[in-house]
Amino acid sequence: MKVGVFFNWQNHLDWDRYRAKGTEPPIVADATIYDEELHLAGLVEPLGFDSYWAIDHYVTPYGMTGGVMQHLSNIAGRTSRIDLGTMVLVLPWYDPMKVVHQISALDNMLQGRRLTLGVGRGAAIREFDGFRIPMSDARGRYEECLAIMKLAMTQEWFSFDGEFFTIPETTVRPHFRNPERLLADMKSGWASPASLPLAANAGLGMLLTNQKSWADYRKDVGDFNRIRSENGWAATQPTVVVRAACLESSQEAWDAMSTYTLEGQRSSANHYQLDDTERLLNTKGYEQYAQRRKADPTDEQIVEAAARPQAWGTPDEVYDRLRLIQQLTGANEFVLSFRYGTMPVELAERSMRLFAEEVLPRLHKDDAPLDVELSGRAPMAGTLDPGHG
Structure with missing residues (x-):
């Protein structure tokens, strides 16, 4: 892997300041975010990713x-x-x-x-x-x-x-x-069903960007590879994006994953304005986004859908969760997000370092199989997991 x-x-x-078009100084300066994220980015290579x-x-x-x-x-x-x-x-x-x-x-x-x-x-x-x-x-x-x-x-x-x-x-x-x-x-990457065949028929590979359930992605991977097979191309394996919180205690990891994932999901909703269904319905190529729009979920629903199935817990638990996601999606590569929402940079760094020390070496030794259903050579036997990405 x-x-x-x-x-x-x-x-x-x-x-809040952005939506009000405020001109007062922000609570946290963008430059501060850059300093913190550049620090974390500087750890990626020396930690062995x-x-x-x-x-x-x-x-x-x-x-x-x-x-x-x-x-x-x-x-x-x-x-x-x-x-x-x-x-x-x-x-x-x-x-x-x-x-x-x-x-x-x-x-x-x-x-x-x-x-x-x-x-x-x-x-x-x-x-x-x-x-x-x-x-x-x-x-x-x-x-x-x-x-x-x-x-x-x-x-x-x-x-x-x-x-x-x-x-x-x-x-x-x-x-x-x-x-x-x-x-x-x-x-x-794709979010709407109409985009999947366009990508598959173009001969592209798969980047699963963590916007739907792993079970839904499992079906997508099988469908994608069936289209590739119809074009005479070999099956391919996806790169899969996953949020991670690898900490000494399972409870601390869950607290971090649930708290900061909720913030991250709210930020995503603000950015994409998917509640503007009238505009989406009248925008060619984006009608399905509006048609799939449901009532605003509660915080609890967001946490269960977007946080629970991610890679959180102690190092052993994080490893096991990633192995399950690999089984469900056929991933041969993970791209992990260690910081989201307002997570303190110190917490993100601690999570990265513990993961690199205790989980990364195990994953590097693992094979990344693609089962027959995901290869597009057999009909899907049903979902293995109700979790969401």
Whole structure:
């Protein structure tokens, strides 16, 4: 098993001031969040983790990376061993020529280390508005940008003529260092059922971003690999995102997981504004988000759905929970979140260090099997676990 880490770069305490468009100083400065998260990011390589992953968010306190490619270029310069990944690079927001040049430059900076490109189309109204991109154009822009990326990685000279992008014959410099590997490793995250077949038919891999139950993801993995099989491609294994709280006592770990996951989920709801069902219903490609919208869950329901099935507890308990998630999803790589909500940086560091000392070596020795149902070669026999991611 491979194990990576990501951080949220989240200023959860600033939501009230943000929504009121206040101009007074925030309770916690964004610069403080950056200092703390950079400290934690600096532990990923020396503690023995395999990779560092970055999110791509703007505009709100939810995730303040300010651009995933710039963020990872900084991390590349701070490290020498670990691989890097995007989760996800939101393609509709960007000019594809800028994206392919940024990817190529980072690929060269890594000098042979692996760059895994997780790609997606985004779902936050505020971010699309901030970039002056109509959300209704997201799918078309995503598909064209992905096509241009593939052209740039397979042809030295290329051109493109689409609905959203027209590119005269051009090339990318520096040349990609590892274009075949970049293409082979490219993954897609999805939340809506309509996005799964699009990703599978595009030949992408799977990035399960912890937005539904592990049982639902199990079905998704089987369906995804069945589509790959119909295209003549081998089955693939997902990279799976999991929240972690690895502490000396099970109770302390549960207190941390439940408290700070609840804050993180509330922050996500604020950012994505999924309660704006009228706008979503009238936005092409996002109707299903509104149709799946249910009444606002209680705090207890959020905790049971979003915190209970995660990797929390003593080191032995965390290991056992991750092994169960591997069985359910067929993961060959985990990407762990050790800090969410307003979790103190000291608590997150303690959790990371204990995990690295007592859990990480065991996972590194483990195989990562993909059972026949998940490979798409057999019908699903039913769910194994009611838990949610």
